[in-house]
Amino acid sequence: MIYLIVNHKKQSDKKIYLLNRLFAINKIKNMSKTIKILGTGCPKCKTTIAIVEEVVNENNINASVEKVEDIMEIMKYNVLLTPVLVIDEEIKIKGRVPSKKEVEELLK
């Protein structure tokens, strides 16, 4: 009987712990920015990726940085000139390498 009570408490604690983790993950997810860099792998695109990653790391910005090199995916945004910086599905900069300061401003 004692064993059952203890075991039940353990399971209950585990449930609470898992729920808390789930809430925490969701909270992080909600706050996180989604950054996409569209480009077919040219030097300008690589420079843009490096700048964005530098800004994200230096400022501890909660964001996912994704390189999009597939032409079909790129053209879903209907852009002719790359690199393109997309933040939360909104095109912010296209056809040029942004400055570090610009990226910082956009991610504030």
Next chain:
Amino acid sequence: MKLAKEICPTTTLGKVHKGALIVDVRKEEEVAQVTFDVPNYINIPIDELEDHINEIPKDKEIVMVCLSGERSLKTTYFLMNAGYENVFNMRDGIIKWVAKGFPTKGDVASLQSISSCDCSSSNCC
């Protein structure tokens, strides 16, 4: 999104003979060096295409071309998104066109330094 229709230089030349329009999206300075010697040809650099899209007829077959076929593929999708149905991309660009010995104007040798086309596709003629 539909896949862009891609064709090789030989098919492109066949379409040109039937009245298709070649739209070259290279920069003016690239075109000044070497270009396509075909009757129905216009040059609209990729960064000007958005402003000059109305110059491209919708009732003709259109073949988009560039140096290697990469820029022109983007513009093919751009035209498709704008409602063009008879638009094609010429794979491997003017590099392959020259390699096939098709008509050109200008200095073909200027392409040699960048002729690194290593097409291994079985569909490429």
